[in-house]
Amino acid sequence: MKVLMPYFHRYRRDVWLALLSVIVLVFATLWQPRLLQVVMEAIIKNDQQTVFQQGLYLLGLAVLGIIGGVVNTIYSARVALGVATDLRADLYAHVQSLAYADVEEFSTSNLVVRMTNDINQVQQIVMAGFQQITRIPLLFIGALILALITMPQQWWVILLMMVIILAVSGLAVRRMTTYFAQTQQDIENVNTVARENLMGIRVVKSFVQETHEIGKFSQASDALTAVTAKIGYWFAILMPAFFLTANLAVGTAVYIVGQNITTHPAYLAAITSFISYLMQILFAVINGGFLMTFASRAFISLGRIGEVLDKRPSMTYVAGDAAPVPGDVTFNHVTFTYPGDDHPTLKDVSFTLSAGHMLGIVGATGSGKTTLAQLIARLYDPDSGTITVGGVDVRQLPEKALRATVAYVLQRSTLFSGTISGNLRQVEPDASPSHMQWAANIAQASEFIERLPQTYDAPVEERSQNFSGGQQQRLAITRGVIAHPKILILDDATSALDARSEKLVQEALNRDLKGTTTVVIAEKISSIINADQILVLDHGQVAGVGTHSELVAHNAIYQAIYRTQKAREEVPE
Amino acid sequence: MNDLGNVGKYYWHYLKRYWRGFIVSILLIAFSTWCIVVAPTYLGRAVEQLTTYLQQWGSPATRGQASLGSFHHTLITYILLYLGDASSIFIASLILARVTAYSTGTMRVGLFRKLQRMRVQYFDTHRDGDILARFTSDLDNIFNAMNQALLEILLSVAQFVGLLLVMFPQSPTMAWITMASTPIALIVAGVVMHKASGAVNQQQDDIGRLNGYINEQITGQKVLITNGLQQDSLKGFAGYNAKVRQSSLTGQIWSGILNPLMQGMSLLNTAIVIFFGSWYALNGSLSTGAALALVVVFVNYAQQYYQPIMSLTSLYGMIQLAITGARRVDEVRQQPEEVKPVNGQELTAIQDGLKIDDVRFSYLPGKEILHGVTINVHRGEMVALVGPTGSGKTTVMNLMNRFYDVDQGTITIDGTDLRKFDLDSLRENVGIVLQEPQLFTGTIADNIRYGDPQAGMDRVIAAAKQANIHDFIVGLPDGYDTRVSDEQSVFSAGQKQLMSIARTILTNPRLLILDEATSNVDTVTEARIQAAMDNVIQGRTSFVIAHRLKTILNADKIVVLKDGQIIEQGNHQALLAENGFYAELYRNQMVFE
DSSP: OTTTHHHHHHTHHHHHHHHHHHHHHHHHHHHHHHHHHHHHHHHHHTOHHHHHHHHHHHHHHHHHHHHHHHHHHHHHHHHHHHHHHHHHHHHHHHHHHSOHHHHHHHOHHHHHHIIIIIHHHHHHHHHHIIIIITHHHHHHHHHHHHHHHHSGGGHHHHHHHHHHHHHHHHHHHHHHHHHHHHHHHHHHHHHHHHHHHHHTHHHHHHTTOHHHHHHHHHHHHHHHHHHHHHHHHHHHHHHHHHHHHHHHHHHHHHHHHHHTTTTOTTHHHHHHHHHHHHHHHHHHHHHHHHHHHHHHHHHHHHHHHHHHHHOOOSOOOOOOOOOOOOOOEEEEEEEEOOTTOSSOSEEEEEEEEOTTOEEEEEESTTSSHHHHHHHHTTSSOOSEEEEEETTEEGGGSOHHHHHHHEEEEOTTOOOOSEEHHHHHHHHSTTOOHHHHHHHHHHTTOHHHHTTSTTGGGOEEOGGGTTSOHHHHHHHHHHHHHTTOOSEEEEESTTTTSOHHHHHHHHHHHHHHSTTOEEEEEOSSHHHHTTOSEEEEEETTEEEEEEOHHHHHHHOHHHHHHHHHHBOOTTSOO | OHHHHHHHHHHHHHHGGGHHHHHHHHHHHHHHHHHHHHHHHHHHHHHHHHHHHHHHHHSTTTTTTOOSHHHHHHHHHHHHHHHHHHHHHHHHHHHHHHHHHHHHHHHHHHHHHHHHHBOHHHHHHSOHHHHHHIIIIIHHHHHHIIIIIHHHHHHHHHHHHHHHHHHHHHOHHHHHHHHTTHHHHHHHHHHHHHHHHHHHHHHHHHHHHHHHHHHHHHHTHHHHHHTTOHHHHHHHHHHHHHHHHHHHHHHHHHHHHHHHHHHHHHHHHHHHHHHHHHHHHHHTTOOHHHHHHHHHHHHHHHHHHHHHHHHHHHHHHHHHHHHHHHHHHHHHHTSOBOOOOTTOBOOOOOSSEEEEEEEEEEEETTEEEEEEEEEEEETTOEEEEEOSTTSSHHHHHHHHTTSSOOSEEEEEETTEEGGGBOHHHHHHHEEEEOSSOOOOSEEHHHHHTTTOTTOOHHHHHHHHHHTTOHHHHHTSTTGGGOEEOSSSOOSOHHHHHHHHHHHHHHTOOSEEEEEOOOSSSOHHHHHHHHHHHHHHHTTSEEEEEOSSGGGGTTOSEEEEEETTEEEEEEOHHHHHHHTSHHHHHHHHHSBOO
């Protein structure tokens, strides 16, 4: 709730109008039985004048109620949308200010859910809040007071009715809560079987296990069916029980009026309005119960949003200008552990890479190759040791300077939806067509881009799915080189390229980006065979540094990797 | 309209078996409605009797006759009527709750059964998420609508009809007055609902676009950060967010306004009934008691009169969703199923071999992928398929155990067309190892014996040993009972691959198709997988779809595919000597000293 307050304050005019109109609406609803009572008294007295006058009041009151309801809806919607959009914008801006480690801590899919579903929940509860949550207590209190004014000595009838209703719903809710938890579990089971079946449909079919799968699914589904039926049975009790209780209360009230009619003859005219108030109380209690379950879901969402907003970025940058720094890199006894992990992923890594040189990194899956590269781009900070770029500790570099110096191309760094040129201009805002062509030539991308009908303005679909894997990687490299970075990191970025294209990319890099330091992570030895320096990583430690010929001669791990890729001797060169 | 007809048929198919339940429910609901509409007349009568009592008691002459006896009787009837209402609604609700739960359950299992019979093509052309949504949100919408709307609709209709039937005999004039505002209410509701559905569609479109943007940007957060693009991302977001705000505001107002409008109409209607009712009561020839009773009864009716209209309009959105849901589930029900030959031949062994003869195939009409492919395989031979992405390697595999059928040409085993074999028998004899190993929730042992759930532990262990994964499994705390689940991926891609190989070994297939894993596995792990694969291939007729040439140097025959045609064929030495595409590919992939 604290999270929402500043936003309500921002829309205070709409908030007040929504509240005011709800009061008008409640007044119109509650005052009608009151006027009815006056009309009834007038009928008894045969007072035509009053009947006519009160009838006009009644019509006016109804029109007032309609206006109140409409105005209330409009302003509730304005508040709800204002709060939700602003909250979403602030949440999004906050996420953009977080360090990558923070984003990973929440997990991307989780953050997306918070910005979409959770915000939507909040929007709905705010809307419902100004339409219902304010109305229901007002209706309840108003109806209660008016009922007591109408027939003071019947307070215990009202009380008894409420106690019975609350007791019945309490009993049912207790049973249903356990069933609801069970339902969640059962739904998950059903979904798991269905999802795995869809993903593995070829496995199912090739092993002829369709019948077995149907059996598994039926079992999960039948459990879900049984528990939903049970919930249904409990619901079946609730509504009739509520209405029966209310009507019994009405019967009791009328009976009491009858018994005391000679001492309180005026109550004769009050019966109908008293019944109306009893029914209003009943509706308020029922709707209140429904809203409470609805609200509790929204409060969970609100909590999850607050959690993100309260997260302080775990990494900050120094202020300073955006000029790039020279492209030499050093690692000085760097140890790094991922947040939440017990064991360090990199242990005491040291090396020096001169500007303009090429560094190759090899090692088994999980040996820390990508982690090392990510530290250069400062996606994380090391536990101990220092990393310098251009002779400066990366933690002392302004963000813009670091980004202008280092370009990082990932294995799956797809472009964003839009156009090719749009993506390239995000990195190099003033890129001319010839400049884009220059970058695409390096990445061996120009030949396929220029065959597209709209060439550089060709559309890019979501997840770049209108391009093949090899084309995506070439586009990503184009984006990586377009800003003339001082340091270019290719993190398995050519894995989907055939060997010839890969060779051409490397030749072009040597020719056109002569002064650029390149860091190449690769599975294939052939990708890094010409590097000035190759770093062999093994379980997060440097197991060897040297050129290809040095490592082949002396390094056991390098030899093992090499052996699996080496051609047999009889191959003609 | 034809569309709605299909939806109707869908519900009819699943609901017709509950016809007894429906008839009983309808009778009960009719009874309860009778109780509800008749009860107010007893309240009116009670007021009338009290008035008479008061008048008799008021004058000394008649005080002696004054009695509350009839008043008490009226009250007892009144309460009995509501007791009848509550108990019949309770029983009807029980029946309908049961019908709803069990019919949705049958729909769910029916959908799953149908999916098991369908062709692989459907799964290849539809996203998993979209198919899964039919199990989750679509069936959910159907359930919710039946759960809430079924009873509500029956009740509303009954209540409406009941009210009309009971109002007119009592006072036609008052009945017309009560109904007077209905046309206005209906017009208002129609206009608002029409506006709302347009506005809500626009809102959903904009929300969809915004969510798509958020999803794409946050998934690419690493790219955003490493390129310093956070501010650009914010700018893009602001545009989408502003659009959503605008269209949601319109959507929320139009969809939110219906309920207060209808409540307001109900208030207005009650006011009209009181106004004209009391005027009519006073100017008519009624006694005071009867006049009071008339107003009491009709105020009650006026309040009830709008209930059905209000519930039906508030259910409108829910019913819409249920119609869409049924349409989407029914769409799956209409999909073609796998073609199974009648009295298909049993496949017991491969004697001579397999022949792919001039096969042409296309996934989409007019876009042929394989243009006349011919491959001969003798029993016990290993054939490797190589070629660039999109050359048709995987397509050949898809044809082998009839995930797809050929357009032209034939695939035969010992001279018999694949389509003549019993489908299950064929697939039991053709084992595949897929590129992406897909395991199922359960224990490791369950996964290895997936193809033969009756297999004993000895066979499971033997298969695991052959697949080079036994030592790893026994090293786990729970051994073969270790749980596999998709949430906690404790196993590496390589380990999963080995388990899936063990799974295939256990079924002892006659013909083996291996689609080699490409990424996520480093070259050392790859060597382990290679050794396991060599074990499986031993003595079997096999096809290997190779991405790394290292693995297929020993193949009896290497087939090079390019753009759906065979361009080279022969063993490793022969192809190298040919110095064509294969030789070039080979030189590019290997490191040479």
